[in-house]
Amino acid sequence: MQISIKFELNLTMLDGKAINAITNNTLTRTCYICNATPTQMNQKQVLENLVPDLNSLKFGFSALHAYIRCFECILHISYRLPIKKWQIRGSTAENKCLARKKILQEKFWSKLGLLVDFPKDSGYGNTNDGNTARRAFQNYKVFAEITDVNQELIWRLFNVLCLVNSSYSFNLQKFKVYCDQTYDLYVKEYQWFYMPVSMHKLLVHSAQIIPNFDLPIGFYTEEAQEARNKDNKYIRLNHTRKINRKTTLTDQFNFLHVTSDPVISTLRMSFKRTKKKVRLLPIDAANIAELNLSAQSQDSNEYSDNEEDDETNDEEEDAEIDTEIDEKDLKIQFDVLSDNAANIIVEFDEYSNFFLDE
Structure with a gap:
């Protein structure tokens, strides 16, 4: 008996810049799958008429970076709540957004112990990494309270992100409906803020991308490369x-x-080799994956990393956070970062309005 083995390579360990280069997409804020521009991202009827490029679906999507992109999207929405505009124009609007940004940074530090949107000491990048984003979404109630962004939207994004980063197979039809409902909620609440490309790809195209692969989409993330x-x-x-x-x-x-x-x-x-910590899916994601929910909390808005967290009350969690943030060296670090942080929320160059309607 002869056994033949066939290898199939999937080019999925790519970030947005690499995929844009491969697909010859010169406009980074345009979707490389359907060519939707920022002004079209929040228009569902327009998106339904756009034909996706089937060849672009084989690249998958950067599920690991999607956490960071969605986290930053929530932050930028919150920064702009005083003006409710996508672009920050004029000194008055800029000062309002900068003041709100500083308030949010202090709240993230005091309530979650997270340094958000601070430049790194190395001189490039900022503190918005994957661990920061995951921890913020896991504490979605506090996240919503800090940012004043719709709590249900954050909860839904968290469930979608957990699914695409997991190794579970799930009901694709349920997943598509859930993504569509999340998209509709986003457009209803924040029509004035154009959806970023990464979130657009997650909510609009993920159900089109997943059938192109034999294994669950969580096996095709860029986690191995990042590690x-x-x-x-x-x-x-x-x-x-x-x-x-x-x-x-x-x-x-x-x-x-x-x-x-x-x-x-x-x-x-x-x-x-050590015993790996098993993380339970949040309840909505577990329903879509059709898992046994006996180990999950019966509250549809509850989530924990392990079973012991389900027994931990809010007072104990608050005490733990207070213990962490009272450390003197961390307080000094935060003060230094606050003094030296860049005062720019987002930079727009002369080409930023190239594809925006006047």
């Missing part, structure tokens, strides 16, 4: 020749090939 970012920096610094760019990249790829060898990886994992 090796620190390794790449270390390898490039300590295990490559710095003669020229070609030799540096060659040594780096060779070292990565060695460390990714199945036998070597198995030996390494035998020493590092």
